[in-house]
Amino acid sequence: MNYFSSDFRLGILGGGQLGKMLLTETRKFDIQTFVLDPSEEAPSRFGCNNFYKGSLMDFDTVYQFGKMVNLLTIEIENVNLDALDLLEEEGLPIFPSPKTLRLIQNKGKQKDLYVTNNIPTSKHLRFVGLDDLKNSLSKDELDFPFVWKSAQFGYDGNGVKICRSALDLIKLPDVECIAEELIPFKNELAVIVARNFSGEIKTYPVVEMEFHPEANQVEYVICPARINDSITQKAQEVALKVSETFNHVGLLAVEMFQTEDDEILVNEVAPRPHNSGHYSIEASYTSQFENHLRAILDLPLGSTDSKVAGIMVNLVGEEGFEGPVYYENIEQIMAINGVIPHIYGKKETRPFRKMGHVTIVNRDMVVARRIAEEVKNSIRVISIQ
Amino acid sequence: MNYFSSDFRLGILGGGQLGKMLLTETRKFDIQTFVLDPSEEAPSRFGCNNFYKGSLMDFDTVYQFGKMVNLLTIEIENVNLDALDLLEEEGLPIFPSPKTLRLIQNKGKQKDLYVTNNIPTSKHLRFVGLDDLKNSLSKDELDFPFVWKSAQFGYDGNGVKICRSALDLIKLPDVECIAEELIPFKNELAVIVARNFSGEIKTYPVVEMEFHPEANQVEYVICPARINDSITQKAQEVALKVSETFNHVGLLAVEMFQTEDDEILVNEVAPRPHNSGHYSIEASYTSQFENHLRAILDLPLGSTDSKVAGIMVNLVGEEGFEGPVYYENIEQIMAINGVIPHIYGKKETRPFRKMGHVTIVNRDMVVARRIAEEVKNSIRVISIQ
Structure with missing residues (x-):
């Protein structure tokens, strides 16, 4: 072709x-x-x-x-x-096929698939609605605490709630949902798998999502993850097994937890380019976007290796600001070596809206991490009228 | 702003x-x-x-x-x-200013400027037309061999001819021109200088144009150039002096010759992104295009350092083919690690038309150079009807 x-x-x-x-x-x-x-x-x-x-x-x-x-x-x-x-x-x-999309669109079906295929994941129960879930609680089939997830249409943390007591159930919508065991974890990891129509497969390095110690929000996506070789290998193996199960063409981003006792549990997947792979534009030999394209067109996949260490910081709308966007101190961060902003092109900001991201690349991960913090503390996505 | x-x-x-x-x-x-x-x-x-x-x-x-x-x-x-x-x-x-463009558009004025500012360049004479040049030859002010260059509107080797005898004059157009001393050189080098409106200046590494041993055509642009430190330093210094002379805002690509006795002579300049800087998209921390933009918008310049070695191969239309373009064996070269084609988006090919380029990036220059040759020998820009 x-x-x-x-x-x-x-x-x-x-x-x-x-x-x-x-x-x-x-x-x-x-x-x-x-x-x-x-x-x-x-x-x-x-x-x-x-x-x-x-x-x-x-x-x-x-x-x-x-x-x-x-x-x-x-x-x-x-x-x-x-x-x-x-x-x-x-x-x-x-690509991805509607069959793959149907499995992924419904978090209940997605979780069932992991169980069927012996892919490690947290325990879960499926419910057709809120009453069904409450029933299960009253019969002691389900106990607090648990993670409630809407089965459909969740996005960027929407449709997810940690439930510690009956009080947390009050505001939940009455929709098809799942309840997952709440598992304390050390690290949230991700691996992007590229697979073309002919079956050639490549995995990107394991990346790590570093959370803000208080706000419990992902602050940095770090490539490669600062984990030991055995965890790296385990995460790669699990990601490949998930990829095999979905038999996808294109990218599959596999999000995982590294538990306190170094188990790897699959959280969820996305069959497309993913926020956790944005660093690849600057840091990898082939960006995730180029490899998605190569994969769906059945071209040979490009190398997923990294040239240098990469860290990605999301630019989200600051709380308390709504209206025409202004990127405060963007010039200041651009003066730092290896700092590249990506502005998505949305005219209006609102709290937590993804407006762009910044990639930090450096030969030395420690330096990159220090610069990432400087970036995070400098730039603000606000609105000035 | x-x-x-x-x-x-x-x-x-x-x-x-x-x-x-x-x-x-x-x-x-x-x-x-x-x-x-x-x-x-x-x-x-x-x-x-x-x-x-x-x-x-x-x-x-x-x-x-x-x-x-x-x-x-x-x-x-x-x-x-x-x-x-x-x-x-x-x-x-x-940016660049019309004043800078006027100096550069006319190769005679450009050469005079180098002489006035003690910038090393080959000796030249200016002529208003062909008769003027022939006059000079007859008066022995000018001798064969020399390089004839049209003063205006040269592009990609058009408007340049090596004249070894009166026979070579026959087909020359009667336009304003210069005659340059023909200097044997070891290497053709280039340095891209970025300068923003506030005066911040950064230079990209010295690159080398490797010529085909027989065809006398640039085959590869190689970054960094495989030259010793003292030549590197000399080339950087000359490029900075040229940049200072033009007082440009944006990029200035300075093409130079390394003579047999290791002198650096300025050949010509371009006040914009340049073919010799295409490797920077993949190999540099900041591409030449991003730095041109940063410079003219008076934003801080990005790092011009390289992440890895980079080699660029031009994709030009094969002789003997004219019509809708077809990139023969492009899939084959894409299967090699670190090989990235850039297709410019021209529907029709014709002999020697610049249709795209391929960048080869690798941690090891020797490997990159070997792959570049493989790329050059594999892909062909042809037309199939």
Whole structure:
């Protein structure tokens, strides 16, 4: 197949920052792109050949969009799967496949799959709704504390709540959900697995999410993770086993916990470029976005090795600010060697909205970590009227 | 000044591959861009906010384009300078300035400037036309062999001819020109100097252009150059002196010869991102395109150090092929670790047209050089009907 400067058309469902960074790679290879997103202000509105505004959950919109392209991929999981099923039936290659997406969209099914395939994960119970869960509590099948998760449409920590007592149940929505055992962990790790249609597989190094000691928020994604070789190997093996189970084409980001007693438990997966792989644009021989593209086009995968150490800091909207965005002190952090901001192109900030990220690269991880803290303490995403 | 996700508008004169790669950086920082190019198939037609088709040499077109933006830069030197003069007079910041462009556009003036400022360069004579040159030959002021160069509008080796006898004069156009002493050299080197409006200056490492032993064509741009420390230092010093002389804002690519007796002579300069700096996208902490942008926006310059060794191979149209482009064996080279193709987005190939480039990055220069040769011997830019 000839993709380069040809008539081949790649469709991307979703036009957020992940789509935007993927488009950079399509431009590098001169591949024609079609993007569908509900917002006409979507970060991906530039850099594609054709941008369409429309709902990703609407059957007709997604189906009609699919009919215009030669291959379809996603940058967000919440898309109309019935439309994808029909398109696939009619012969359109779709990666990740609607079957994989259906398993991943539902956290209950995802967890069941891990259990069926002997993939280590925390214990869980599935419930059709809140009453069902309460029933289970009253019958002592379930005990506090546990982690409540909405089965569908969770994103970036939405749809997750730690429940320590009946008080925590009051505000929960009455939706299909799961309850997971609350497991104390030392580290949150992630491995991105790239797999092309022919079955070539490569894994990126294990990365570590470092949390703020008080706020319990991910502050830094650190590559490589500062863990010992045996944990590294175990995490890689588990990630490969998960990849095998999903039999995906494209990227699969596998999020894991390293427990207090050095077990690796799978938390959840995303079948696409992932926040935990943004560091790869600067630090890796091949960025996650380029490898996603190579994988779905069945091109040879690029090296997933790192040139240098990489740390990623998310730029999220500061609490108390809403409106036209202003990046305070961005010039100051740009004066530091190896500091590269990525601004996603969203005009308006609001508290905790992902507005961009900053990558810190350095030959020395200790120096990179120190600079990352300096970056985190300098830049603020605010609004000035 | 607030550039990021703001109403600030950057104008770029020229929409070729240099503009395209510059646009990638503007997207990363979410800066609004306007592009003017004579071709509606220009590689930069995607990735900018607004694309305008129009002549870069037409006063009114360039002037009207300039009135729409807050700052103007170029990706090609051959633009209407009278329009730029007026725009600058009216307060528009333009980098490089029309004054710098005027000096560089004319190779005679450029050479005179080196002489005036004691910058080492080969001896030259200026002529208003071919008769003037022939006169000089007949009066023995000029001797064969010499290098004839058109004073204006040379590009990529066009407008240059080595003259060894009267026979070589026959096909020369009757235009303003210079004759340079033909100097045998060991190496052709280049240094890119970045300078922002506030005067912060950084130089990229010295790179080496390796020539094909028979075809006398640049085959590889190699970073860092395989030269000793004293030559490296001399080349850096000369490049900085040239930069000082032009007092430019943005990038200045300084091409130099290392003579048989290890002198450094300046050949010519380009006040913009340059073919000799393409390796920087993958190999440097900050790509030349990002630093051009940082410089003209008066942001702090990024580190010009390299993460790994980098070699660039130009992808030019194969002789004997003209028409819709096909990149033969591109999949094959993509299977090699650290090999990244850049396809510029030109639909039609023709002999020697620059269609893209391939970067090879590796921790080990010897390995990189071996892979570069493999790449060069594998991929072909052809047309299949």
